[in-house]
Amino acid sequence: MVTDEMIRAALERIAERAPDGVGLRAGLAGRARLRRQRRTIVLAGGAAAATVAAGVPAATLWPRRKAPAVAPSEPAQPPNRIPLRWRPAWLPDGLVELRRSASFDDEVTEWLRGWGPHPTYDRGRKGLPAVVLWMARDRDLPKIGRPVSINGGPGRIHNDAGAPECGVLWLGAPGQLLTVSVTKMPPTGDPEEIGLRVARSVVADPLAVCEVTVAFGWLPPGYGDTQQTFDLGVSVKPGEPVTPAARVESVFLRPANAAPAALATLTIGVDRPRPEGAQDVTVRGRPGWLVWNEQDESVVYVRLDDGRPLVLTVEVAQIHGAVHMPLPSDRNRRAWTRDELLRVVDEIRLGPVPDLSWVGRR
């Protein structure tokens, strides 16, 4: 017998597979954001500020290439350690940190930390962590939901009636919007009560950083002004130890002026089966395969020296699933060529093994 409750429970279970929207948010935000200053100037300032804040010597920053004379095709390089600045001092029992993420275009604009019930990270399913602390720069407190007090200051809380989800927003500092999202609570708990308690416990965290260990080098023309979101986690089964080899690094790439005209996603650490029709290629000096499709998704795959799989996918928006909006710029109207795909992968910059000691800890 199929009861209403069984159907509701099954639908809730499907909802738990919802993507986290990090890449989606980055793409949307990139379109809306004004270009505040010229890229080169702000890059230097942003990198220096981040360096000072993180206590990192300038020499450890990614080396910059000489900028081309025209049509820069090299994205802004982020600092390699992005301070996350905040942490919750209280979390429900059993939750541990699983993800750290940062978005940047010509400067760092957003950060994200996620906690869940065990140290697993399934990039394929992209399930939401139970508690997310999201931080965004240059934002005011939105007038949504209802007002609440967060440690004496104004905040807002919103929730979905009947859904295990709520969000608490407040300004941690002028222009620095903090959001605690509670998406599901294992095993029990009132999301609103938990969201408020987590939010009210948030304190400055001078130590936490998101280490950016992968970066695009060369990109096709039109990608000089691009927003990127770097995401770091691990792919381990419950109970398995977290090792550096289990790390999963992703970079979502969105041309800020045409998002999501061409969406490039680089993922290292999640395998991908070779599809029928893939061509053998040599990339980064190693054997790999390529699927080049001007009208659909293109993929480059190669195993790195350390054995981890690197996968670059590029999708052309207007023929990808539901996305069919007209593109505002001719320069992004075409797919990347086969040679461009290979050159992008050849020039991806791999950084040192990141510190993963935070994975699985509160």
Next chain:
Amino acid sequence: VSFDDFVTARLPALLRYATVVTCDPHLAEDIVQEVLLRVQQRWSRVAAADQPEAYVKRMVLNEFLSWRRRRAAREVPLSLGRLDQVSRATPDPGTVVDERDELVRHIAALPPRQRAVLALRYFEGLDDAEIAALMHCRQITVRSHCSRALATLRAALNSTTTTALGGSPWSPTK
């Protein structure tokens, strides 16, 4: 409320809603992205609606149903059962637990409009009149979709139980 504020507050809920309607997290993300891009371009009009979120959810639903129509012309339809006959699924440790949830699987295999009705009734808590308005159809059509969906789920669950007891090599309980 600005568009950014709306996205900040409502993106998780929209993605959950779209995932339930589509039963496909990746498609859900695509559809929400497409819809939000259009919403962004005409935010002032959307924000002026009585319930902007309901307006956006309606766009998500319409996008899904129209996407199905567009996609159907290019796809060879294969049911889960037919896929099982063609090739055994590659074991995925991460999905073992989910695969055991028969009801989830059978909901995912329902025709899109039937699944949409279930999602709107049981996940969104809407009544027949509200669902009919969202789907641009009559209430009797909503009730018909719902009763067919429930009948399919009942039959599928009974069939699964029988198959599992019979020891089919494709049974997820093996």
